[in-house]
Amino acid sequence: MFVPAEHDPRTLGPATGGERALLVDFLAAQRATLELKCAGLETRLSQRSVAPSTLSLLGLVRHLADVERRWFRQVLAGRDASPRFSSPSEPDGDFTGAVPDPDVVSRAWEAWREEVAFAEAFVADAPHLDVEGHDSWRGTVSLRWVLIHMIEEYARHNGHADLLRERIDGAIGV
Template sequence: MKTGDDRPTPPLRGDERETLRGFLEFHRATLAMKCEGLTDEQLRQQSSPPSTLSLLGLVRHMAEVERTWFRRVVNQELDLPFLWSAKGDFQEAYDASRSTREEVFAAWEAEVEHARRIEREAASLDVRAYFARWEEDVSLRMVMVHLLHEYARHNGHADFLRESIDGVVGA
């Protein structure tokens, strides 16, 4: 699989963990690529009222998702506050109307680094941790697949947002 750009190429014949990790890195890089070359104002441009969805809002949301699943769930950092919501509301992350690229990307990149460390230190994909919201244990495998689902879905949103800003499409 060739991307034709600087995104990491997921392995074509890797084992399960390498493949999950490779596609997660690919999707992380895709979200960053969708934001390249845009001003803060463009990154805050909302999709269509009343939605507050914007590219910067998607990055904020994914920082929250990375933080929740890897740090709160897998690493059991239970007292870790949300980044952008005192109420623990994931929807608040979408409103980036007063945010800057610098602050949002710093938070997202920090959460991605935590997630990478936690995943690499885990003994296997079968590592389990309790997820209070579901009242169930979940495996690291499920967490990684869930993150892939989140990134893939939101990268689709990012495609439309980017096209509406400056006409850039693809990848």
């Protein structure tokens, strides 16, 4: 365990109640898991899994900042907001640009926190889970679908983070 069970913020949310509260809590727990898996590794976050992969914890933070940005800021809010770390000419920039530089690490966390804050505010202000946006990949999507998709996205990448963290310093836990 990265934190003692009695101090784990991921277990304090509701286990009953409305759909929105449960979805928001599950997503918050997945976001907290990413932070826990990266805690204390500032200088080692860019360490790659195994060659030739570019997968790293820092790459995951950058990737998830772009994913948050895409679904909440672009698709649901309808804003013109290009990805922060990838581009058509550098589609894997979120991972390839994850280098061991304190400024790169700082900017990644700052971007991720800004996108999470935007997403949290958007969800809190949404009148219902059936708010819709248009995505070039999926077509029309609801806020409900995006929340479920984000939980799945984080859960998948937190599995990667488990393995990356264990490879870096041997730490394991939930």
